Amino acid sequence: MMSVGFVFTTVPQGLNSGREGLDAVLATSAYSEELQLFFIGDGVWQLLKGQQGAAVLGREYSAAFKMLPLYDLEDVFVCRESMAERGLTLDDLLIEAELLSPQDLTARLHRCQKILSY
Secondary structure, three states, X not given: OOOEEEEEOOOOOOOOHHHHHHHHHHHXXXXXXXXXXXXXXXXXXXXXXXXXXXXXXXXXXXXXXXXXXXXXXXXXXXXXXXHHHOOOOHHHEOOOOEEEOHHHHHHHHHHOOEEEEO
């Protein structure tokens, strides 16, 4: 089975890429069991608790990340340095994720046969 890595690098509001990425993850989960999600740079904001998309006239979709375990998607990795640069901790995130160094993230990404970036 093909392993697919989904890389989130953008903020959740103002762009559609985060929502499109989440939709792609959920759709792809029907066809593949080897999915890994990576949140790097501003992508860590995708998982922040308490988002209010309506306040900026955006669609609120962040709560849908809580559905990942229902799809057996448990390989969620967040860049430790990106979190530190933004003053965030794992307690600030909507879902459970594993903090990895940039080097460990790169190593995991290299194991993926396909990589999609959002």
